[in-house]
Amino acid sequence: MALNSVVAFWRAYVRTLREIIRLPMTLIVVPLVLPLFMLIIFSRVFERLTSLGAFGQGNYITYMAPAAILMASMLASAGAGVSTAVDRQTGFYDRLRITPIGSVPSHWGRRAGDATRIATFAMTLTFFAWLNGAVVNNWLLALVVPALAAALWGMAYGGILFSVCLKTGSAEAYQALLPLFFPILFMSSAFVPAQLLPHWLEVIASGNPISYISTLMRSAAKGNIDDWHATAISVLGTACVFAATQLLTYRAGRRVANA
Amino acid sequence: MVVEQEGINTQLPQSSYAVVVDNLSKVYSGDVKAVEGVSFGITEGSIAGVVGPNGAGKSTVLNIMATLLRPTSGTVSILGVPIHNARKIRKMMGVALQDVGLDPIMTGSEHFRMQAAQYGLKSDLARARELELCKWLALEEYMDRSAGLYSFGTQKRLAIALALIHDPSIVILDEPTSGVDPHSRQEVWRIIRQLKADGKTIIFSTHYMEEADQLCDNVYLITHGKLVASGTPEELKLAVGKFSLRLKANHNLDELQTFISGGLGVSLDEMYVDNGTLICQELPNGVTAQTVFSFLTTHDIDVVECSLTGGSLESFFLEAIKGHSEPLRQNQGADLTRRMFRGGGKQWH
Numbered sequence: 146m147a148l149n150s151v152v153a154f155w156r157a158y159v160r161t162l163r164e165i166i167r168l169p170m171t172l173i174v175v176p177l178v179l180p181l182f183m184l185i186i187f188s189r190v191f192e193r194l195t196s197l198g199a200f201g202q203g204n205y206i207t208y209m210a211p212a213a214i215l216m217a218s219m220l221a222s223a224g225a226g227v228s229t230a231v232d233r234q235t236g237f238y239d240r241l242r243i244t245p246i247g248s249v250p251s252h253w254g255r256r257a258g259d260a261t262r263i264a265t266f267a268m269t270l271t272f273f274a275w276l277n278g279a280v281v282n283n284w285l286l287a288l289v290v291p292a293l294a295a296a297l298w299g300m301a302y303g304g305i306l307f308s309v310c311l312k313t314g315s316a317e318a319y320q321a322l323l324p325l326f327f328p329i330l331f332m333s334s335a336f337v338p339a340q341l342l343p344h345w346l347e348v349i350a351s352g353n354p355i356s357y358i359s360t361l362m363r364s365a366a367k368g369n370i371d372d373w374h375a376t377a378i379s380v381l382g383t384a385c386v387f388a389a390t391q392l393l394t395y396r397a398g399r400r401v402a403n404a
Numbered sequence: 405m406v407v408e409q410e411g412i413n414t415q416l417p418q419s420s421y422a423v424v425v426d427n428l429s430k431v432y433s434g435d436v437k438a439v440e441g442v443s444f445g446i447t448e449g450s451i452a453g454v455v456g457p458n459g460a461g462k463s464t465v466l467n468i469m470a471t472l473l474r475p476t477s478g479t480v481s482i483l484g485v486p487i488h489n490a491r492k493i494r495k496m497m498g499v500a501l502q503d504v505g506l507d508p509i510m511t512g513s514e515h516f517r518m519q520a521a522q523y524g525l526k527s528d529l530a531r532a533r534e535l536e537l538c539k540w541l542a543l544e545e546y547m548d549r550s551a552g553l554y555s556f557g558t559q560k561r562l563a564i565a566l567a568l569i570h571d572p573s574i575v576i577l578d579e580p581t582s583g584v585d586p587h588s589r590q591e592v593w594r595i596i597r598q599l600k601a602d603g604k605t606i607i608f609s610t611h612y613m614e615e616a617d618q619l620c621d622n623v624y625l626i627t628h629g630k631l632v633a634s635g636t637p638e639e640l641k642l643a644v645g646k647f648s649l650r651l652k653a654n655h656n657l658d659e660l661q662t663f664i665s666g667g668l669g670v671s672l673d674e675m676y677v678d679n680g681t682l683i684c685q686e687l688p689n690g691v692t693a694q695t696v697f698s699f700l701t702t703h704d705i706d707v708v709e710c711s712l713t714g715g716s717l718e719s720f721f722l723e724a725i726k727g728h729s730e731p732l733r734q735n736q737g738a739d740l741t742r743r744m745f746r747g748g749g750k751q752w753h
Contacts, residue, residue: 149521149524152521152524153521153522155521156517156518156521156522157518160507160510160514160518163509163510163514164509167509168509232507235503235504235505235506235507235508236501236502236503236504236505236506237505237506237507238505239472239501239503239505240501240505240519240566241522242472243470243471243472243494243497243499243501244494244519244522244523245491245494245495245522245523245524246521246522246523246524403474404473404474
């Protein structure tokens with residue numbers, strides 16, 4: 146049964162990747178437009194911010210590239226939830242539920258598909274940031290660490306959207322939750338160092354995993370992951386969010402199963 | 405053990421049934437009673453039709469059988485396995501739900517591969533089943549096209565094919581012909597008949613009484629969540645009482661009326677002669693067309709024609725649901741069933 150579940154997971158994963166290729170406008174272009182816009186325009190508009198100090202070495206685009214990557218991560222992380230809601234509406238989800246393997250391998254296949262898409266976005270945005278003047282000292286770390294961190298964060302954060310879409314079977318539910326990424330992203334040190342934020346915001350940012358994940362990504366671009374504090378909190382923060390959203394997903398799944 | 409509903413036995417031991425539904429009830433949130441105290445048994449290798457008006461509870465019953473919904477109370481067992489053992493049930497059951505449940509951007513072949521993976525079929529077996537089912541259900545030319553481009557009839561056929569990928573013993577089809585054109589409907593009928601010929605037990609719901617009449621060995625009428633009548637299509641048609649016995653004989657038909665009335669107790673008010681045919685509008689309990697024929701032939705009357713006409717499953721259906729515009733009281737369903745099955749040869753549930 147375990148092997149059969151792995152095969153079913155793989156089929157769902159391949160299905161998700163196929164959807165990305167067949168619906169490029171919805172699944173590639175739309176989640177990338179805003180982060181790319183930010184990367185290109187924001188970095189120019191706010192480039193003089195670095196003169197305030199506290200930004201460390203490098204230009205503003207080097208500093209804010211992780212913010213664009215994390216924005217793409219959060220925008221793209223809704224894919225699995227929306228697709229599952231659509232599956233519930235079309236009856237495809239029920240078709241999976243009445244098979245011996247059930248729908249759980251499909252959940253993971255879809256979320257793994259989202260993670261793959263997010264990792265690709267992260268690498269694409271890193272490359273665009275470099276084209277726009279971001280400093281990259283170690284390409285291997287600059288590509289792999291943000292891709293991994295963004296993918297894992299996307300899976301963790303995406304669990305909120307996934308659980309709501311699974312529970313309600315409504316793709317529109319995701320639209321209500323979409324703006325959630327704004328406070329999470331902007332109430333962090335992803336755009337501006339914490340020292341430059343108002344005190345109340347600095348307090349919030351210091352407890353926001355996004356602050357630490359973006360620090361980790363910047364370290365990777367510099368080729369030197371020596372901020373173990375940021376690394377540890379990034380991993381721990383992502384794990385905590387993942388556990389919480391997984392609990393929501395589990396409860397949503399139980400609710401659907403116990404209908 | 406026998407299957408019982410309101411004290412009436414089917415006379416068959418439970419082991420003869422592929423599906424046993426016992427006192428099944430389902431209450432949705434908001435205290436909406438979808439199904440209430442439904443009991444019946446479906447014999448192995450037969451075609452069972454679940455009929456009823458919209459919102460009667462047909463799909464709820466089928467979805468519980470398919471392990472998609474949990475009953476509030478009561479039990480269902482499939483080939484002796486209770487439905488709470490869902491994984492085992494799902495292996496022996498193929499289900500095509502009311503919604504076709506297809507991904508519009510996946511091709512037919514991709515649907516087959518995914519469905520096969522969900523049943524743990526090895527790839528070579530899955531491929532062989534796919535080819536076999538595509539040939540049988542005339543789907544070969546569609547396999548490389550996105551399902552969203554199929555006609556609705558073709559989508560329904562694909563949904564049935566997917567339900568059969570693991571060669572199940574029991575097949576549940578929820579409104580397999582609703583919304584399809586007459587040609588596709590005929591195709592689905594052909595498939596259902598062939599499934600029966602292959603020894604499978606088929607349970608399907610429908611709004612089309614003609615379909616139930618043509619295909620079903622037994623029909624189960626559900627309205628307002630209760631089973632109000634069941635039997636073979638012939639029994640149900642006879643039970644509605646709106647048939648006529650048409651009789652042609654080489655004899656004076658006026659004399660024949662008196663003779664039949666005296667011998668079999670048929671009311672003279674129920675008989676008349678029309679264009680050389682004696683028509684009996686209603687027969688008393690226990691009197692069938694066969695009884696009349698035997699009675700006449702044993703009295704050396706040369707009977708040219710003796711047939712029942714006019715009764716239809718649709719008229720039965722309309723009659724049956726007429727008294728149920730309001731939710732049923734306890735036992736009302738059984739009362740109606742008793743009232744309808746006045747004649748002989750009935751099967752109680």
